[in-house]
Amino acid sequence: MPDDPAPAVTEIAEDIADLQAQVRALTARLDQLTRADDPDRTSAESPEEERGGAEGAEGDSGEPEWASPPFIFILDPPAYDDELCALAEWVEGVLVPGYLSEPSADARWCHLWTEHPVAVARLHALWLAWQELTDPASCGYTGPSTWHRDHYDPCMRELRLSGGPFNGCTKGEHSVMHRQPGLVPSAWKISTT
Structure with a gap:
């Protein structure tokens, strides 16, 4: 007797729902970028509103919308300090207790990870994802x-x-002998003018 097709249909339905959610997110992002490029366009002309509104629109939450993810190395103080503080809360409150086992020679971890710029960059990218x-x-x-699969595993492999x-x-x-320079090269900064 052939396998029951119901599980395959269920998996396909879940994949379709995931794709629909990704398309909605990409459409919202595209609209956001389009509005940023066209100052004459108003939010009333957005595709979501033309279709009768989008479910869970980001603008309804009252939180500021970023034109792009606020990658930590392009931020200047005090924004950098605020972002590092928020990252530290996530690393120490979620990542370390939930994921990291006891450090060893094969799986290193530094309790002063904020003093390692490479670690800060990778952990910030992991947190954004x-x-x-x-x-x-x-x-x-x-x-x-x-x-x-795509973020945590490769990041931890590289860090540890x-x-x-x-x-x-x-x-x-903590060893300071191997620390990278603390300054971000000026080429990494995004001009605000």
Whole structure:
């Protein structure tokens, strides 16, 4: 007797729902970018409103909409400090207790990770992806799986391997000998003029 097709149909339906959520998110993002490029266009002309409104529109939340993700190395103080503080809350409140096992020679971790610019950059990128991919409204129900596979696993591999940014750090001890320069090259800064 052939396999029951019901599980395959269910999986296809979930994939379609995920794709629809991704299309909605991309459409909203495209509209946001289009509005940013065209100062004469008003929010009343957005495609969502022409279709009768979008479910869960970001503008309804009262939170500011970013033109692009606020990658930490392009921020100046005090915005950098605020972003680093928010990142530290996520790393210390979610990532470390939920995911990181005891450090070892094969899986290093530095309790002073904020003093390693490479770690800050990678963890910030991981956090940005986590924020997006754990929201079913924007990415469907497969977002967390995608986050683990495409973001968490490669990031942790790079950070925790013996040649990574925590190379000189051991359990409870931090090595400053291998630290990268603390200044961000001016070429990384985005001009605000």
